[in-house]
Amino acid sequence: MEKEKRDEPVIPQTILTLNDDFSLIKRFIDGDESVFKVLVNRHKEKVRNLIFVTLNNADMIDDISQEVFISVFKKLDRFRFESQFTTWLYRITINKCRDHLRKVKIRSILSPFSASEEELSYSSSNLHDETEIQEIVRKAVAQLPIKLRTPLILKDFEGLSYQEIAESIGVEVGTIKSRIFRAREALKKNLEPWKKELL
Amino acid sequence: MMKWYNQNIKEQLSAYLDDELPKHEKDILEDKIISSPVLQSDVEAGRKTKEYVSSLKRLPEDEYFAARLIEKIKSEKSSHKIFSFLKKPVIAFGIISISLMGVLKFYPNFFPSFLSKQKSNLVDFYTQNLKPFIYVADLNSEDIFNFAFNNNLPLNKEDRQMLQLDRDSNGNQFVEVKFAGNNANVFNLSAFVKSFKFNKEQKYTVDSILLSHSDEISSHILVNEKNTVAVSPEIWNSHNAIRSDLLAYVASVNKEVSDRIMPVAFAANNVSPVSRVAAQGSHEDDTYFVFCPDTIFTQKLHVNKEELKNEIKRFKKEMSNHSDELNKLKRFKIDVKVFPDEFTSSQKMKVLIDSNICRIQIPQEIAMESLPDFESINSALDVAFDQLRNFQFDIRVETNESGGASVSTDKKKRKNVQKFEFKVGDENFVMPNPDSLANFFRFFFQDSSKTFKFNDRMNQDMEVFKKEMEKFKLDMEKMKKELQKELKKEAKKKEPIEI
Known part of the structure; x- marks a missing residue:
């Protein structure tokens, strides 16, 4: 009897609405798989954008997003309701991006003649429109080490708090604070050639 | 300390921009x-950096993402359901073992026949649509000369892929498909023509002798669009036939040279029949060595040689009459039948595969079976061709301004050489002085066609050196005699004391 109690999901004492992530997950666990589509529609854009900014590779967005949600579908019945669903979702997404980068790195070692990482190729005199600036910033972010890139994106692009980022990545808040600072310093360095126009 | 302080302040500023600092x-x-003001500008720069990242454009919404995802999950689930019982390794292993036992009990030949069928399929696949070599390459006299003399034939000139015939250190014949390096053949057709000082008419005859073997070579090499190259061992006969024809011609044109290069008891009239015997020795059902992208194997192929030769003739005629070559190529057909169950897996065949070489050592039972007693003729041909190769070296001895002499082969020149180094065939020679060099050539070529000129200064130097050496020799002898005299005097003075 006590075991059954322990296995029951611990739902925070908040009022659950029909569209709340937790209530959707609970319904999914209870056997209503149709709610999964609702859950996907609620978060798909966050996941797709996070993948795009992290990898700076539009070709991989669809594949990795699908992998993320398939993984969510398989593991959702083990969700423990101890953190936000988004935090859990971000953690899965970040792990999938890391897996992909690892594969790319191995592939680049095995095939030394494959194209190397894109260089920041715009000259400062080229920076005329918004699209070019966007491209420069996107590439500059993509050049950051993944350790620094992820917290910076989660903070500045996704708007998560240090606490949420720490939970998603699985490190201390102090580490996140330090990594975000280092990421900004590195980004400034990457954008140095366009200092006059950008900073 | 200051650096740490600055970094700490900047880290605080970064957290301040994120509104993550305690009150x-x-x-x-x-x-x-x-x-x-410094911190103010830092805050401003940090804010801008933050703004650039936060204002990165979002992707346009993908409306059908969820639908695609759900479909994918459904398909994964259905395949998962079907084979879910196999997920338990014990059950899966048990089912596989039982099925294997069943198959082996009722069909003991299942695996051999399965493997045989697979092999047969592979052979069929790679031997389909085999065409004579002429389909992809038009051999010129230079190619055929290189084939006869340097044992290589270009299969694909662009990719520098070639067929090489040769013998290993134990004398075993082998055929290999390889990528050529950048080294050009040292002894080529023009060097050959130059060596024997052939006139225009004689050069034309040499060309026609070489080209007369083109069709024969083409019939021994079959290719198709799957990058398969099937080589008949009879290509060795063609190789020797070309060499014998060339030698016979050289002998008929220049008796003196012929006597010098032909081995003893190998008269010129022995050479010509080789070509005839080689031409007669072709079978219709030949074992071919098949090089394909996946594997190397031997296979009996039925090729109607007469039909093939006629096709080649027709093909050439059409090629010369029409400019639209590609259409003619498409129409070119030759019937090559594969013997389905006779891939010769039982035959022992040594295969060497390297990064750029695929080599097959020809089994004794296949090699030269069509030409009785060919081995002795062939080894004599080898000797003759080796001597021919040596014969072609045009060695020049030149003097330079500083008075030194240089020896060169072809156009290479060496200045201020102290000794004469050169290569004849595979042998390296070092001659200490011009006289020994001249004697060597007189001995080697048995004539004095090579003359060596040295300038006056060199001769004078040599004369002076010679005189000095003679003087030195005389001085030494004189000294020796004086010493001997002195020793005798000493000996007389010190007579032994009798006790």
Whole structure:
């Protein structure tokens, strides 16, 4: 009897609405798989954008997003309701991006003649429109080490708090604070050639 | 210390921009910012950096993402359901073992026949649509000469892929498909023509002798669009036939040279029949060595040689009559039948595969079976061709301004050489002085066609050196005699004392 109690999901004492992530997950666990589509529609854009900014590779967005949600579908019945669903979702997404980068790195070692990482190729005199600036910033972010890139994106692009980022990545808040600072310093360095126009 | 302080402040500024500082730290930092223009500009730069990342454009919404995802999950689930019982390794292993036992009990030949069928399929696949070599390459006299003399034939000139015939250190014949390096053949057709000082008419005859073997070579090499190259061992006969024809011609044109290069008891009239015997020795059902992208194997192929030769003739005629070559190529057909169950896996065949070489050592039972007693003729041909190769070296001895002499083969020149180094065939020779060099050539070529000229200064130097050496020799002898005299005197003075 006590075991059954322990296995029951611990739902925070908040009022659950029909569209709340937790209530959707609970319904999914209870056997209503149709709610999964609702859950996907609620978060798909966050996941797709996070993948795009992290990898700076539009070709991989669809594949990795699908992998993320398939993984969510398989593991959702083990969700423990101890953190936000988004935090859990971000953690899965970040792990999938890391897996992909690892594969790319191995592939680049095995095939030394494959194209190397894109260089920041715009000259400062080229920076005329918004699209070019966007491209420069996107590439500059993509050049950051993944350790620094992820917290910076989660903070500045996704708007998560240090606490949420720490939970998603699985490190201390102090580490996140330090990594975000280092990421900004590195980004400034990457954008140095366009200092006059950008900073 | 200062550096650490600055870094700490900057880290605080970064957290301040994110609104992640506790109230009291925030108040202290704000006071510092107000009083420091440097910190103010840092805050401004940090804010801009943050803004650039936060204002990165979002992707346009993908409306059908969820639908695609659900479909994918459904398909994964259905395949998962079907084979879910196999997920348990014990059950899967048990089912596989039982099925294997069943198959082996009722069909003991299942695996051999399965493997045989697979092999047969592979052979069929790679031997389909085999065409004579002429389909992809038009051999010129230079190619055929290189084939006869340097044992290589270009299969694909662009990719520098070639067929090489040769013998290993134990004398075993082998055929290999390889990528050529950048080294050009040292002894080529023009060097050959130059060596024997052939006139225009004689050169034309040499060309026609070589080209007359083109069709024969083409019939021994079959290719198709799957990058398969099937080589008949009879190509060795063609190789020797070309060599014998060339030698016979050289002998008929220049008796003196012929006597010098032909081995003893190998008269010129022995050479010509080789070509005839080689031409007669072709079978219709030949074992071919098949090089394909996946594997190397031997296979009996039925090729109607007469039909093939006629096709080649027709093909050439059409090629010369029409400019639209590609259409003619498409129409070119030759019937090559594969013997389905006779891939010769039982035959022992040594295969060497390297990064750029695929080599097959020809089994004894296949090699030269069509030409009785060919081995002795062939080894004599080898000797003759080796001597021919040596014969072609045009060695020049030149003197330079500083008075030194240089020896060169072809156009290479060496200045101020102290000794004469050169290569004849595979042998390296070092001659210490011009006289020994001249004697060597007189001995080697048995004539004095090579003359060596040295300039006056060199001769004078040599003369002076010679005189000095003679003088030195005389002085030494004189000294020796004096010494001997002295020793005798000493010996007389010191007579032994009798006790």
